[in-house]
Structures are given as structure tokens and as C-alpha cells.
Amino acid sequence: EVQLVESGGGLVQPGGSLRLSCAASGFTFSSYWMNWVRQAPGKGLEWVAIINLDGSEKYYGDSVKGRFTISRDNAKNSLDLQMNSLRAEDTAVYYCARGSGFIIDIWGQGTEVTVSS
Amino acid sequence: DIVMTQSPDSLAVSLGERATLNCKSSQSVLSSSDNKNYLAWHQQKPGQPPKLLIYWASTRESGVPDRFSGSGSGTDFTLTISSLQAEDAAVYYCQQYYGAPLTFGGGTKVEIK
Numbered sequence: 366e367v368q369l370v371e372s373g374g375g376l377v378q379p380g381g382s383l384r385l386s387c388a389a390s391g392f393t394f395s396s397y398w399m400n401w402v403r404q405a406p407g408k409g410l411e412w413v414a415i416i417n418l419d420g421s422e423k424y425y426g427d428s429v430k431g432r433f434t435i436s437r438d439n440a441k442n443s444l445d446l447q448m449n450s451l452r453a454e455d456t457a458v459y460y461c462a463r464g465s466g467f468i469i470d471i472w473g474q475g476t477e478v479t480v481s482s
Numbered sequence: 483d484i485v486m487t488q489s490p491d492s493l494a495v496s497l498g499e500r501a502t503l504n505c506k507s508s509q510s511v512l513s514s515s516d517n518k519n520y521l522a523w524h525q526q527k528p529g530q531p532p533k534l535l536i537y538w539a540s541t542r543e544s545g546v547p548d549r550f551s552g553s554g555s556g557t558d559f560t561l562t563i564s565s566l567q568a569e570d571a572a573v574y575y576c577q578q579y580y581g582a583p584l585t586f587g588g589g590t591k592v593e594i595k
Binding site: 409410 | 483520522524526531532534537543573575577579581582583584585586587588589
């Protein structure tokens with residue numbers, strides 16, 4: 366069974382940092398692009414970042430560029446999102462999502478991040 | 483960036499009736515190199531993560547009931563639910579993957595009348 370399990374969410378103060386992780390199973394992780402997508406409380410979906418098969422290409426949404434870093438470890442079937450200089454508006458559920466190229470075809474259950482003092 | 487605009491924001495449809503959801507992109511997502519529309523539809527039920535329904539504007543993902551269909555090209559797209567079932571109550575998002583940044587529409591909430 367294809368599965369994506371996020372972890373690392375929690376409460377963090379404005380200006381702080383947090384690292385999210387996503388454990389992938391049930392498919393050949395190294396054969397897929399991977400994404401992070403977020404959803405603020407009661408709001409729609411916002412794409413955050415994408416990384417290619419070997420980690421050599423990364424793209425970011427404008428709202429997180431320069432603050433967030435996406436990375437992957439194909440040996441461990443894992444995807445990470447390092448989030449720095451966090452703001453209240455970064456409060457959201459963060460989803461790990463598999464990409465067939467740029468087509469998002471599998472979503473994780475999400476991990477909740479709250480930025481508040 | 484490509485802006486995706488969905489309409490209506492919400493609609494209430496009776497069981498067994500047709501639901502029509504619209505999505506418009508600020509620039510064409512039709513590729514001249516492969517003649518494909520880089521447009522997907524995702525369904526999100528309350529308390530659940532989204533689920534891919536349709537990609538390439540009209541290709542149903544495996545396991546998606548055939549009452550769901552996608553159409554359109556260029557900048558204007560439609561998701562049609564031919565005969566609404568109770569389990570179809572959800573928010574539906576269109577998303578372009580023509581290029582980064584990937585962008586989603588604001589969503590259309592479908593309710594049962």
C-alpha cells in the first residue's frame with residue numbers, strides 16, 4: 366500500500382524553526398518528484414515546494430522562498446521540509462504529496478504546524 | 483504565476499442531479515509540444531486529505547467513478563458530476579501543473595440539497 370506519513374509538526378514561536386519529515390512506503394520513492402502543500406485553517410490548498418528525483422532541482426512558492434528548504438534522502442525513503450523564520454501566516458496543516466512529474470497523485474494525512482507566541 | 487479561479491464558491495445539488503464546477507486559468511495551460519492540458523482536479527472531504535480525481539484535464543485517476551468527468555482546454559475547464567451521490571459532498575480544487583509555482587484554485591464546495 367502506498368503511504369506517506371508526515372511528522373514533526375507542533376507549536377513554535379514566531380521567528381522560530383521547525384523541521385517536518387515525511388516517511389514514504391509502498392512505492393519506489395526515488396522514481397517520484399515530491400511536494401509539500403499546506404492548508405491554513407478553514408482555507409484552501411497552497412503549494413509550498415517540489416523536489417525532483419535526485420534532489421538537484423527544487424522550486425518554491427513565493428511566500429516561503431528563502432525561508433523554507435525542501436530535501437530528500439532516497440536511501441531512507443524520506444522527504445523533509447526545513448522551515449525557518451516562521452510567521453503566524455505559516456500556521457497550517459502541511460501535506461507531503463507524491464508527484465508523477467508535476468502531477469500530485471498521492472497525499473499524506475498531514476501534520477499540523479502552529480506559529481504563535 | 484498562473485492564477486486559478488474557480489466558480490461558484492459553493493453549490494447545493496440534489497441527489498442524482500448534475501453538478502457543474504468551473505475553473506479558469508489566467509494563462510493557457512495547454513502545451514503546444516504535447517497538446518496536453520496541464521490541469522488536475524482534487525477532491526477533499528471534511529477532515530481528510532485531498533485526493534486526485536482527474537489529470538490532463540479529462541483523465542480519471544484509477545478507481546474514480548465514471549460519474550466524474552473533466553473537460554475543457556486552454557484556460558477554461560469544467561468538472562462535472564453527472565449524478566450526485568451523498569459521498570460526493572466535498573470541496574473540489576483545480577490545480578495547474580504547467581509550471582512552477584504550481585497553483586490551486588480557491589475551491590468549490592459541493593453540498594447536498
